[in-house]
Amino acid sequence: xxxxxxxxxxxxxxxxxxxxxxxxxxxxxxxxxxxxxxxxxxxxxxxxxxxxxxxxxxxxxxxxxxxxxxxxxxxxxxxxxxxxxxxxxxxxxxxxxxxxxxxxxxxxxxxxxxxxxxxxxxxxxxxxxxxxxxxxxxxxxxxxxxxxxxxxxxxxxxxxxxxxxxxxxxxxxxxxxxxxxxxxxxxxxxxxxxxxxxxxxxxxxxxxxxxxxxxxxxxxxxxxxxxxxxxxxxxxxxxxxxxxxxxxxxxxxxxxxxxxxxxxxxxxxxxxxxxxxxxxxxxxxxxxxxxxxxxxxxxxxxxxxxxxxxxxxxxxxxxxxxxxxxxxxxxxxxxxxxxxxxxxxxxxxxxxxxxxxxxx
Numbered sequence: 001x002x003x004x005x006x007x008x009x010x011x012x013x014x015x016x017x018x019x020x021x022x023x024x025x026x027x028x029x030x031x032x033x034x035x036x037x038x039x040x041x042x043x044x045x046x047x048x049x050x051x052x053x054x055x056x057x058x059x060x061x062x063x064x065x066x067x068x069x070x071x072x073x074x075x076x077x078x079x080x081x082x083x084x085x086x087x088x089x090x091x092x093x094x095x096x097x098x099x100x101x102x103x104x105x106x107x108x109x110x111x112x113x114x115x116x117x118x119x120x121x122x123x124x125x126x127x128x129x130x131x132x133x134x135x136x137x138x139x140x141x142x143x144x145x146x147x148x149x150x151x152x153x154x155x156x157x158x159x160x161x162x163x164x165x166x167x168x169x170x171x172x173x174x175x176x177x178x179x180x181x182x183x184x185x186x187x188x189x190x191x192x193x194x195x196x197x198x199x200x201x202x203x204x205x206x207x208x209x210x211x212x213x214x215x216x217x218x219x220x221x222x223x224x225x226x227x228x229x230x231x232x233x234x235x236x237x238x239x240x241x242x243x244x245x246x247x248x249x250x251x252x253x254x255x256x257x258x259x260x261x262x263x264x265x266x267x268x269x270x271x272x273x274x275x276x277x278x279x280x281x282x283x284x285x286x287x288x289x290x291x292x293x294x295x296x297x298x299x300x301x302x303x304x305x306x307x308x309x310x311x312x313x314x315x316x317x318x319x320x321x322x323x324x325x326x327x328x329x330x331x332x333x334x335x336x337x338x339x340x341x342x343x344x345x346x347x348x349x350x351x352x353x354x355x356x357x358x359x360x
Contacts, residue, residue: 019079201258229291
């Protein structure tokens with residue numbers, strides 16, 4: 001039950017991940033299906049007893065939508081658009097086949113072609129949601145029923161008796177495979193979370209930097225890099241807390257500290273446990289003055305909030321990122337934090353101007 005509730009909350013992410021996982025297979029299946037459908041021209045000639053020129057255009061026109069589909073695959077990432085485009089391609093192949101069949105003198109073998117289409121729906125369904133797969137596959141029977149109005153298939157009863165079980169069977173398999181991929185998706189999400197989050201405080205760990213750095217590994221991947229503030233927060237005399245109350249209570253202090261930080265920063269800010277009792281806050285689009293205000297709010301919240309263990313204070317250093325090596329901003333903030341320690345702790349120091357916010 002918990003997994004189902006989690007899935008509902010991550011629905012879009014799940015289906016995007018599912019499509020991305022099968023994306024290459026999906027594209028190759030469409031290409032192969034389109035190209036192989038051209039070879040039906042050979043069977044057209046066999047059934048006609050001559051070169052079936054009238055079916056050549058219906059067989060080859062599908063190459064135009066294929067080109068559009070391939071361009072779309074490169075330009076678009078949203079699974080919703082791509083799933084619709086994929087099923088439109090399959091129905092396009094279907095209708096080109098129906099179009100060509102209308103010229104044939106003998107339509108008794110139409111059912112074999114329709115069974116092949118069922119297999120194609122089976123292959124494509126791996127990348128789609130169960131609902132999308134069921135609806136798109138059911139429309140295949142609508143295609144057949146509509147085309148029967150002018151093609152008048154000789155064994156329509158056989159087409160239906162074989163086609164409907166195919167649809168039911170394919171939908172059942174797609175439902176099962178969706179649940180299998182859900183298990184994989186949940187496991188991968190948990191692993192990613194374990195990789196990016198500190199297990200104790202539930203703020204990010206250093207691995208989060210991989211997500212926010214450019215490929216060169218030094219510059220931040222933020223649009224407004226000139227207005228990014230760095231803040232280093234260190235708990236004063238934390239070793240004394242551990243020595244006096246024990247490491248388990250010290251962990252509770254760290255958890256409380258992380259909760260205070262999360263309460264005081266914005267949604268776009270990143271809180272990272274840098275190590276031990278030290279935290280770094282990266283604040284994109286944040287001026288130095290605003291960073292000072294946030295830092296002093298954190299300082300006061302930590303000092304006057306009840307962590308149920310003991311009263312603690314913090315020393316905070318602030319620096320501004322210059323758009324080049326992010327680690328220089330970390331180093332500058334670290335220097336400012338140590339200057340705050342030297343000035344008596346429980347205060348905020350800015351690296352650039354060396355000014356201090358007085359303790360209140």
